[in-house]
Amino acid sequence: MTPGTLGWLSLTILDLSRVRRLVPLSRQTWSVINQPQPPEISRSTRWQLETVAVTAGRPKRVVDAPLNPPVVFASTFVGAHDTSAAGMGYGRYGNPTWQALEQAIGALEGGRALSFASGMAAAHAVLELMPPGGVIVIPENCYSGVREAVDRRASRYSWQVRRVNVADTPGVLAAAEGADMVWIESPTNPTIEVADLPTLGSNLAHDCVFVVDNTFATPLLQRPLESGADIVLHSATKLISGHSDVLLGALVARADDPRTFDALEAIRRSFGACPGPMEAYLALRGLRTLPLRLAQAQASAQALAERLAGHKCVQRVRFPGLSSDPGHDVARRTMSGFGSLISIDLPDAKAAETFVEGCSLWVLATSLGGVESTFERRRRWQGEHQSVPEGLVRMSVGIEHLEDLWTDIAYALDRL
Secondary structure, three states: OOOOHHHHHHHHHHOHHHOOOOOOOOOOOOOHHHOOOOHHHHOHHHOOHHHHHHHOOOOOOOOOOOOOOOOOOOOOOOOOOOHHHOOOOOOOOOOHHHHHHHHHHHHHHOEEEEEEOOHHHHHHHHHOOOOOOOEEEEEOOOOHHHHHHHHHHHHHHOOEEEEEOOOOHHHHHHHOOOOOEEEEEOOOOOOOOOOOHHHHHHHOOOOOEEEEEOOOOHHHHOOHHHHOOOEEEEOOOOOOOOOOOOOOEEEEEEOOOHHHHHHHHHHHHHHOOOOOHHHHHHHHHHHOOHHHHHHHHHHHHHHHHHHHHOOOOOOEEEOOOOOOOOOHHHHHHHOOOOOOEEEEEOOOHHHHHHHHHHOOOOEEOOOOOOOOOEEEEHHHOOOOOOOOOOOEEEEEOOOOOHHHHHHHHHHHHOOO
């Protein structure tokens, strides 16, 4: 059996070509609404997302019980002769700490979530659903790890890869003709392009699996399942966790589509791509403050983008919150905010490196979405796509004081 066989067999057996067909919820749905909860929790469907982020995934309210789910370190659980009656079964199959996080992420996205050891582990699980000889559509500018994974599998399984500009909606739909999977990042990494998810979701063929990487926007700014997506992907390492101390991924499937959820869960079990309980615990703790962190970072990003747009050394600011940005109108129509990621184009690689070296508050780092403001010249990585300018610097705005962030940037830019 070849490495990709399991996912293809799962896809065939479960008939995932019909992923958009409405199917009743299974008994094992981990929706917060179906869990035994006090009355106020059962009304969570009417709560704002900021409230859901704080309350979802909590245990049943019992006197003297922990308010938040504790971390459960266990690889072995007590079993039962009747395997159908077993809950966890084994540490690779489930953990109460994972499930609390999954309930929270699922509630925010409006679906059923699975956590993974990393964002790339989650991405590989989705790619396992692709059939040999299939057609996949991906962004031309997307996360380099995903592009590398797709290209490696394409050569092994004879996939046809169609690359698109996610902001070109007619172009994406044309490329999606006859495709088995359409994979969209929005906003994209690192060029911050914005896709019209509602238009794509309502026009893609029913037998095409629509995947949306929602890492940059988070469910607070857009909920792709409501726009027709079948699977939502998160690198929970980033904004969801928010403190630069967790490596974790997540996938969310529609609540009315147990086939997709079950297939992804089977892949996680088989490949062992499960998260550690401590990582899940930390991610849930970080998720509780996502609304506050994102609000602060997004407000600062807007102000910084406006100031950067007026600086003589900056050739271009890529941020949908600017009215001049190509993605502004789509983002304003389809998102609840413009996010906390900015990319700027400086004249060349030397200027970008000099700028990065000239800052003392901003931190050179390849990750993003933490409370700390980080940045990097993306083309320093050999795997970055050549369409990304040599002088592009991706900036992840944190929660420091706006004026301190700007003073640091301005000092470095003024010395180019």
